[in-house]
Amino acid sequence: MKVTFQGAPLTLEGTQVKVGDTAPNFTAVGNDLNPVSLNDTKGKRVFLSVPSIDTPVCDMEVRKFNTEASKLSNVEVYTISMDLPFAQARWCGAAGIENVKTVSDYKDREFGKNYGVYINELGLLSRAVFVVDENNKVVYVEYLQEITEEPNYEAVLNALK
Template sequence: MKVTFQGNPLTLEGTQVKVGDTAPDFTVVDNDLNPFKLSDTKGKRVFLTVPSLDTPVCDTEVRRFNQEAAKLGDVTIYTISMDLPFAQGRWCGGAGIDKVKTVSDYKDREFGKNYGVYIKELGLLSRAVFVIDENNKIVYVEYLNEVTEEPDYDKALDALK
């Protein structure tokens, strides 16, 4: 799949997933530099992939999902980026993010490739939203065609209901 960044075409590597698929496993790194896998999660989950937390659109997106998470109760929201875990922790503290958990794909790029969001030319993750149910089935996917656009928050949140 091709995506654009400010109108410039880019290439996504990896295998894209679709609704009904079993969520592929992955290993990323948590903010304490520990391995973090899909099997470390349970229940209803949202995985957001963003290029970098320290950019305006990513900041807006994560803040919005942080606000929504407070209302959802039984849902865990994770944001995955290539930002180093130290930077993720610092950004969350500065932004007051306390409901969304951040993890980093900087080390192996496994999430990016297993979910088809790794941008070959930039070494970053493309913007996407994945909603996974209690049985590890994907119930909602949104791959954004333009990396600088925000996701459809309402559709993602509706998929959790």
């Protein structure tokens, strides 16, 4: 799949996920440097794939989902980026993020490749949203064509109902 960054074409590596698929497993790194896998997560989950948590669009997206997550019951929201766990923890602390968990794909790039969001040219993750139900079935997918744009928040929230 091709995506753009400020209009410049980029190539995504890995396998794209579709609604109805079983969510692919992955191992990433939590803020405490311990592994986090799909199997460590439960219930309804939102996985936000972002290029870098410390950029304007990513900042807006995570803050929006932090606010929305506080209104949802039995839903966990995860933001996954290539940012180091230390940077993610620092940013969350400074931004007051309490309802979104951050994990880093910097080490093995498994999330990026298993979900088809690894940007080969930049070594970053593309912007995408995946909603996974209690049975590990993917119920919503949004790959943004232009990675500087925000996702469809309303559609994501509707998929959680």
